[in-house]
Amino acid sequence: AEDGIRDLRMSRGLGDVYKRQGYLEELRELCDEHGILLVCDEVMAGWGRTGRLFGWCHSDIVPDITTAAKGINGAFLPLGMVGVRDHVAEFCRKNPIQIGSTYNSHPVVLASAYAAVQYMIENEVVQHVAAMEPILAARLQRLVDNHPSVKQARCVGLFGGFDIQKNQRGDFIGKVAEPLSPAMLEFKAALLDKGLFTMLRGHMVYTNPPLIITEEQLHEGFDIIEECLPILDRAMDCLLYTSPSPRDMRRSR
Numbered sequence: 329a330e331d332g333i334r335d336l337r338m339s340r341g342l343g344d345v346y347k348r349q350g351y352l353e354e355l356r357e358l359c360d361e362h363g364i365l366l367v368c369d370e371v372m373a374g375w376g377r378t379g380r381l382f383g384w385c386h387s388d389i390v391p392d393i394t395t396a397a398k399g400i401n402g403a404f405l406p407l408g409m410v411g412v413r414d415h416v417a418e419f420c421r422k423n424p425i426q427i428g429s430t431y432n433s434h435p436v437v438l439a440s441a442y443a444a445v446q447y448m449i450e451n452e453v454v455q456h457v458a459a460m461e462p463i464l465a466a467r468l469q470r471l472v473d474n475h476p477s478v479k480q481a482r483c484v485g486l487f488g489g490f491d492i493q494k495n496q497r498g499d500f501i502g503k504v505a506e507p508l509s510p511a512m513l514e515f516k517a518a519l520l521d522k523g524l525f526t527m528l529r530g531h532m533v534y535t536n537p538p539l540i541i542t543e544e545q546l547h548e549g550f551d552i553i554e555e556c557l558p559i560l561d562r563a564m565d566c567l568l569y570t571s572p573s574p575r576d577m578r579r580s581r
Contacts, residue, residue: 352387375399379458379485477560495565504530511563
């Protein structure tokens with residue numbers, strides 16, 4: 329990178345392919361070799377979502393800079409943060425950056441963050457998320473196994489989702505940058521009618537429940553998804569779906 333900075337987003341709204349084991353370690357080594365700062369964007373993955381405090385905690389690296397936001401306090405009040413290693417902090421102390429923020433260190437917002445983080449620690453929320461991952465993974469795999477419209481699924485912690493295909497060739501039902509297809513709109517409406525809200529984009533269905541969700545609540549949500557998925561199964565180009573080779577959920581690690 330010409331500017332000496334390499335930005336790594338720990339998630340791209342779950343649309344990315346999970347990095348293979350050792351990827352971050354090799355990237356860290358490459359950055360160190362060429363004097364590049366490694367920045368991990370944890371706005372979506374940070375603060376327990378993946379079953380670790382930050383997404384990069386699943387590896388053996390420490391980034392030079394970490395950014396995070398809504399996960400700190402559940403987005404009840406607007407808050408973002410930047411964490412830096414000692415050598416970056418020391419550089420900034422010796423070379424003051426002439427920028428400011430009107431609401432920097434707002435006391436009410438920081439109080440909400442303190443209370444939220446305190447709750448997470450006292451109630452072992454991150455550990456709870458890690459314990460719920462196998463349950464989420466199993467329910468996602470069940471969608472892949474039982475519904476021809478589900479192309480693939482993935483999760484790490486309580487950070488999951490699945491993709492919808494429109495035919496046996498595996499073509500996605502839509503593009504994330506375009507409006508939802510009629511079938512996806514019908515599916516979304518059916519979910520809402522049954523009391524379940526989640527985000528849909530193009531071919532992507534998000535399964536990112538609250539970090540404090542119980543096993544019973546998680547199963548309840550997936551039962552609703554399974555009730556509604558026949559809408560998308562019927563929307564496939566080929567309604568007579570023959571059994572394909574086994575499709576396994578893309579594993580996070």
